Each structure stands twice: as structure tokens, then as C-alpha cells.
Amino acid sequence: MIRVLHLSDVHFGAVDARRVEPLLALANDLRPDATVLSGDMTQRARPEQFAAARAFVDRLPGQVICVPGNHDMPLHNLWLRLIAPFARYRRAMGPELEPTLTLPGAVLQGVTTANPLVWKAGRLRRASADRLAATFAAAPRDAMRIAVLHHAPVPAADGTPADMARPAEVLAALARAGTDVVLSGHTHMPHAGFAETAAGILFLQVGTAISTRLKTDANDIALIEIGAASVTQHAFLARGNKGFVQAASARFLKGPQGWRAGA
Ligand SMILES: [Fe+2]
Structure with a gap:
């Protein structure tokens, strides 16, 4: 059984200061094999925001794999966004925009979905x-x-359509690649389920781990347990002045026909 901690949308520059130390304490208590950050490390891709994100990542347990989100490209500095959109991200987070992480029983591949031309x-x-x-x-x-993307080609938890160009083609490409699981963020709403048109892919989204940019009433992260043909997502939520507490778990089983909800 592999245990992966999934965080997203930490948004340094718009962080709720109450969340940082409790999250790092929980993360280190959980002792995952790896920690995934599915994009939006910063709020405005400023160097000092990336420096804070780097310092945070250096305190996370296990091997860390991250991809950039749309907020990790400059929004207003159009010249920099078009010429070198990920220069600041690379300086802080490492040169690789699409890292690979191999664990016993799982392989994780980062995919950079952020698009400098349209930004969001x-x-x-x-x-x-x-x-x-x-x-x-x-x-x-x-x-x-396991593919790690910032944007997912499936609707958000509240039914908002996928914020991604040609989502049906993306879904087909992920299926052709043999993807079992997609870990993503961007929506700031946790969500877990499989796509009807690609039953072989399980989509696990988390909301914003520590930022003030809430779309729900809580910050959230997830611990994901990966077995040979099963995945269990354990949510942890933080509300108000309280720390992160364990919330619902969702279990999924993979069979020849694709994923189904497990008991
Ligand atoms: Fe975000």
C-alpha cells in the first residue's frame, strides 16, 4: 500500500497564516511516501511568493512532485508571460515542469496544463x-x-464545466496513455469520481490547502492510499480557527470494466 498526500492551490501570497503550521504538522504525522502539489503554488507568480512556496515544500515529508498552475505564470506582465511563463516557477521549484516519480506499485507523471496564452x-x-x-x-x-494535472477535463464538484480546452479530447488522450488516476486542483472544491466516458480513469480533486481563496467552507487536503486495484481518498478539512481534522473517505475499486465505488 502506497500513501500519497495530495495538496493543491497553496497560493503563497494569499495564504491563511493559521493553516501553515497545522498542515505541516499533520503532513509529517501522516508520513506519506510522497507528497503531490497539483499547481498554483503562488497567487501572482512573484519571486517572494515562490521563495515562500519553496520554503514550505522543503518542509513536506516524503518525495515531492509538483506541477505549475495558471497562477504560477505572471498575469499582468504579458511580456514575461509569453516569453518565459515558467521562469520564476523553475527557479524556485526546479527545472522540470513535468516530473516523473516512481514508487513501488505506482508511477506518477506531472503534466503542465497551464496555458500562457489565455492564463486561466x-x-x-x-x-x-x-x-x-x-x-x-x-x-x-x-x-x-497516476497523472498530476492542475486543470482536469471533468466538471467541478458543483457541476461547473471543465476549465480546459477540448475536454473530451483531453479525456481521450489520458485514456489512450493508460491513465488510471488523475490528481488535480484548480477548482478549489474537493471532488472524487470517475468519468462516464472514460470509466478507466478516476479523478481525485482537492480544494485549496492553505489559502484564503475558499470556494467551500473549509480548506482541505487528502491522503490517498493506493493498492493494487483500489484507491482510497481520506479527506482532511480545516475550518475557522480549528486545525485539520479527518473527514469523509471514499474508496474506489478498479476492475476490467473500469472504476466503481467500493464499500
Ligand atoms: Fe488555484
Whole structure:
């Protein structure tokens, strides 16, 4: 059983200061094998915001894998956004925009969906899809294939349509690559489920871990337990002045017909 801590949308520059130390304490108590950050490390891609994000990441347990979100590209500095959209992200978080992390029984591949041209909505570039497919093709047969994206090609928890160009084509490309699980953020609303048109892919979204930019009444993170043919997502929520407390769990089983809800 592999345990992955899933955080997203930490948004340094718009952080709720009450959340940082409790989250780091919980993360280190949980002792996950790896920690995933699915984008929006900062609020406005400023160097000092990336420096704070880097210092936070350095205190997270296990191996860390992260991808940029739309907020990690400059919004107003159009020249920088178009010429070198991820320069500041790379300086702080490392040169690789699409890292790979191999664990016993799982392979995680980062996919950069942030699009400098439109800033907010995501996209899947052909090169990223090809890279994802190549990583998953080279993985051991029984490894769980996990893609880490900022934007997901499925609706948010409240039914808001996917904030991504050509979501049906993205879904098809993820399925062709052999994706089992997609970890994402962006919506600031936790959500777990599988897409009817791609039953082989389980989508696990978390909201914002520590930022003030709430779309629900709580900050949230998830601990994900990955078995040979099962995934369990344990949510942890933080409200008001309280720390993170364990909330609902959702279990999913993978069979020949795709995912189904488990008992
Ligand atoms: Fe965000």
C-alpha cells in the first residue's frame, strides 16, 4: 500500500497564516511516501511568493512532485508571460515542469496544463500527452498510473464545466496513455469520481490547502492510499480557527470494466 498526500492551490501570497503550521504538522504525522502539489503554488507568480512556496515544500515529508498552475505564470506582465511563463516557477521549484516519480506499485507523471496564452483555462499539449503515454508505457504492468494535472477535463464538484480546452479530447488522450488516476486542483472544491466516458480513469480533486481563496467552507487536503486495484481518498478539512481534522473517505475499486465505488 502506497500513501500519497495530495495538496493543491497553496497560493503563497494569499495564504491563511493559521493553516501553515497545522498542515505541516499533520503532513509529517501522516508520513506519506510522497507528497503531490497539483499547481498554483503562488497567487501572482512573484519571486517572494515562490521563495515562500519553496520554503514550505522543503518542509513536506516524503518525495515531492509538483506541477505549475495558471497562477504560477505572471498575469499582468504579458511580456514575461509569453516569453518565459515558467521562469520564476523553475527557479524556485526546479527545472522540470513535468516530473516523473516512481514508487513501488505506482508511477506518477506531472503534466503542465497551464496555458500562457489565455492564463486561466488549461490545455493538454501534444508533447505532454506523448510524454505521459511514454512514461506509462514504460511502467511495470501492475503499477498504478497516476497523472498530476492542475486543470482536469471533468466538471467541478458543483457541476461547473471543465476549465480546459477540448475536454473530451483531453479525456481521450489520458485514456489512450493508460491513465488510471488523475490528481488535480484548480477548482478549489474537493471532488472524487470517475468519468462516464472514460470509466478507466478516476479523478481525485482537492480544494485549496492553505489559502484564503475558499470556494467551500473549509480548506482541505487528502491522503490517498493506493493498492493494487483500489484507491482510497481520506479527506482532511480545516475550518475557522480549528486545525485539520479527518473527514469523509471514499474508496474506489478498479476492475476490467473500469472504476466503481467500493464499500
Ligand atoms: Fe488555484
